[in-house]
Amino acid sequence: MPISERLSRLGSGVFARNDQRKSAYVARAAREGLPPLLDLSLGSTDLQPPAVAIQAMADQLGAPASAAYCLHGATRPFRQAVAHWAERRFGVAVDADTEVLLLVGSQEGTAHLPLAVLNPGDRALLLDPYYPSHMGGLHLASAEPVLLPLDPTAGWRPQFEALSPEQWDDLKLMVLGFPHNPTATTGQQAWVDEAAERAVRHGVVFAHDNPYVDLALDGEAPALLRSPLWRDCGIEFFSFSKSWCLGGYRLAFAIGAEWLITALRQLKGVVDFNQSLALQAGAIAALEQAPAWPGQLRTVYRQRRDRMAAALEAVGWPVRRPSMALYLWLELPPQARGMGSEAFGAALLEATGVALTPGNGFGPAGEGWMRLALVHPEEELAAGAARIGAWLASL
Numbered sequence: 001m002p003i004s005e006r007l008s009r010l011g012s013g014v015f016a017r018n019d020q021r022k023s024a025y026v027a028r029a030a031r032e033g034l035p036p037l038l039d040l041s042l043g044s045t046d047l048q049p050p051a052v053a054i055q056a057m058a059d060q061l062g063a064p065a066s067a068a069y070c071l072h073g074a075t076r077p078f079r080q081a082v083a084h085w086a087e088r089r090f091g092v093a094v095d096a097d098t099e100v101l102l103l104v105g106s107q108e109g110t111a112h113l114p115l116a117v118l119n120p121g122d123r124a125l126l127l128d129p130y131y132p133s134h135m136g137g138l139h140l141a142s143a144e145p146v147l148l149p150l151d152p153t154a155g156w157r158p159q160f161e162a163l164s165p166e167q168w169d170d171l172k173l174m175v176l177g178f179p180h181n182p183t184a185t186t187g188q189q190a191w192v193d194e195a196a197e198r199a200v201r202h203g204v205v206f207a208h209d210n211p212y213v214d215l216a217l218d219g220e221a222p223a224l225l226r227s228p229l230w231r232d233c234g235i236e237f238f239s240f241s242k243s244w245c246l247g248g249y250r251l252a253f254a255i256g257a258e259w260l261i262t263a264l265r266q267l268k269g270v271v272d273f274n275q276s277l278a279l280q281a282g283a284i285a286a287l288e289q290a291p292a293w294p295g296q297l298r299t300v301y302r303q304r305r306d307r308m309a310a311a312l313e314a315v316g317w318p319v320r321r322p323s324m325a326l327y328l329w330l331e332l333p334p335q336a337r338g339m340g341s342e343a344f345g346a347a348l349l350e351a352t353g354v355a356l357t358p359g360n361g362f363g364p365a366g367e368g369w370m371r372l373a374l375v376h377p378e379e380e381l382a383a384g385a386a387r388i389g390a391w392l393a394s395l
């Protein structure tokens with residue numbers, strides 16, 4: 001069967017293999033009476049969304065309009081709620097008609113954007129490590145990725161000066177995201193401001209993927225919307241998945257320069273209609289009636305972070321305390337240096353039933369690292385650390 005070259009470049013291999021290993025472990029655990037799988041490999045939270053959001057969806061589910069295709073015009077109440085949120089959150093006046101777009105996920109939006117702004121062969125800058133769909137989007141658009149490695153010894157600061165002015169001139173798109181997955185670094189507004197300045201100077205589209213905007217544990221999350229240049233260069237992606245625990249409902253939005261919003265909307269018009277009005281009602285309720293929800297999530301994640309970091313350190317795995325919620329980004333422990341992320345993850349899973357994500361799935365700079373998602377209650381995380389510790393001691 002014919003398969004496109006584009007598809008063969010997508011390279012979701014690390015994640016697919018990890019999934020196969022998890023399934024194999026579950027089957028073996030059932031056969032052999034092993035401890036159950038503790039899956040810390042996905043940023044899919046166990047924490048619950050606000051009841052007002054679910055109720056608002058439930059109230060609208062049976063309405064005939066919720067079952068109909070939703071054209072862009074009908075998303076206006078959602079876009080207005082987003083504009084009010086932007087005003088409250090960042091003090092920025094956003095035009096709900098021209099500068100806001102409903103999305104099916106910030107993953108969907110960032111993966112589609114390159115098709116709307118790039119021609120085949122155009123160059124686009126990604127951080128390394130990167131979120132996989134950022135790379136996937138470039139491959140879908142047959143674009144050329146240019147990787148900017150993040151350096152732990154520089155506090156993961158993107159070293160934009162590593163590219164010459166000519167290389168900057170050569171770029172058409174730059175995709176960043178702070179707070180940053182997978183390094184679990186909040187980052188600084190100055191980094192985003194510098195990126196915006198360079199984007200304007202060199203005529204680069206700046207896409208800032210910001211689903212963790214409400215989940216900074218130390219300091220305030222950066223935002224492109226806080227840069228005075230956002231309308232001159234950029235588009236920012238926000239999500240209901242992390243701040244309001246609505247990941248399965250697939251709700252997100254973009255705010256950006258009018259021409260970028262228009263371009264993405266045109267592109268998406270080929271691919272899908274909008275989410276049901278019932279889901280949009282839930283999103284509006286989350287924005288308007290549960291603005292404090294992310295704050296209580298931060299409290300839980302902070303406790304989990306501290307407990308898990310202490311538990312891993314107690315068993316000999318040093319932890320850099322992350323400044324954002326949801327993940328630990330762990331260098332392979334001293335006992336396993338040189339082993340490779342994927343081999344380490346496979347051996348850990350086989351021996352303990354604890355699944356982490358091998359860092360090499362996030363790009364070359366992720367090799368030698370593992371990502372652990374804090375998506376189980378504290379007690380379960382601590383028990384997982386004990387399982388890991390017993391295995392590390394046996395190495």
Ligand SMILES: Cc1ncc(COP(=O)(O)O)c(C=O)c1O
Nearest residue numbers: 043105106107131181239241252
């Ligand atoms: C950087 C980044 N972008 C996008 C997503 C996906 O967000 P959504 O559920 O809105 O598609 C994630 C999820 O983990 C992420 O880490």
